Amino acid sequence: DARVTQTPRHKVTEMGQEVTMRCQPILGHNTVFWYRQTMMQGLELLAYFRNRAPLDDSGMPKDRFSAEMPDATLATLKIQPSEPRDSAVYFCASGPRGGTDTQYFGPGTRLTVL
Amino acid sequence: AQTVTQSQPEMSVQEAETVTLSCTYDTSESNYYLFWYKQPPSRQMILVIRQEAYKQQNATENRFSVNFQKAAKSFSLKISDSQLGDTAMYFCAFAGTSYGKLTFGQGTILTVHP
Numbered sequence: 001d002a003r004v005t006q007t008p009r010h011k012v013t014e015m016g017q018e019v020t021m022r023c024q025p026i027l028g029h030n031t032v033f034w035y036r037q038t039m040m041q042g043l044e045l046l047a048y049f050r051n052r053a054p055l056d057d058s059g060m061p062k063d064r065f066s067a068e069m070p071d072a073t074l075a076t077l078k079i080q081p082s083e084p085r086d087s088a089v090y091f092c093a094s095g096p097r098g099g100t101d102t103q104y105f106g107p108g109t110r111l112t113v114l
Numbered sequence: 115a116q117t118v119t120q121s122q123p124e125m126s127v128q129e130a131e132t133v134t135l136s137c138t139y140d141t142s143e144s145n146y147y148l149f150w151y152k153q154p155p156s157r158q159m160i161l162v163i164r165q166e167a168y169k170q171q172n173a174t175e176n177r178f179s180v181n182f183q184k185a186a187k188s189f190s191l192k193i194s195d196s197q198l199g200d201t202a203m204y205f206c207a208f209a210g211t212s213y214g215k216l217t218f219g220q221g222t223i224l225t226v227h228p
Contacts, residue, residue, distance in 0.1 A: 031214055043205065043218040056215065089157060095214060102149070103209075103216060105159035 004106035018080040023092030035091040120219035137206030154202040
C-alpha cells in the first residue's frame, strides 16, 4: 500500500529555532506539493515541484521558508528562523502525471512554535 | 484565480440517513478536476471522490456520490446510509488542468449521530 510519509509527525520548538520537515513521496509520482493548514487560513499551497524542479513557491514567506527536493525520494521544507505564527499542520502531497491527477496526502507534521 | 466556497460550516445527520454537502466554485477554465477530501480527527486527508469536468456523468464511490452541475459551477457531495466513521471535516477542492495546485474550500464539519 503506497503512501506518502512525513517526518516528524509532531514538532515543538522555540521561536528562532530552525525547523526541517521531510517528505517521502509515493514512488513513481513526479509532483510534490507542500500545503499548510491553519484555522484562520485553511489549506494553502506553499510550494510545488515537478520532476524535482520548483515550479511555484509563491505561497512561501521567502525570507524564512525554503523548499527543496534533493532527490526523487525526498522533499524538505525548512523554516529558519521559526516564529509563533508558523504554528500549523504542514502537509506534503504527491501526484502522478504532472499533478493534475489526484494528489495523495501524507499524515502531516503538526508544528508548534513557542 | 479560482475560488471554492463551502457555505455550510457544520452539518449533522443521524446514522443511516442521507446528507448532502454543498460546494460552489469559480473558474474561467473549461476543463478541470474537482475533488472531495475527508479529514477525520486523525488529520489525515483522504480522497473521497473525484470528478473530471469534461465527463457529464456524476462520479460515484460506494455510498458517496456527487451532483456536478458544470453550468452552475456546483459540486455537491451526497453521503447515503451515513455511518459513525463518516464524522469528519470535508473539503471540496479544485485543480485546473494546466496546473495541479489544489484550491480548497473552507470545509464542512460533518457529525454523524447514533
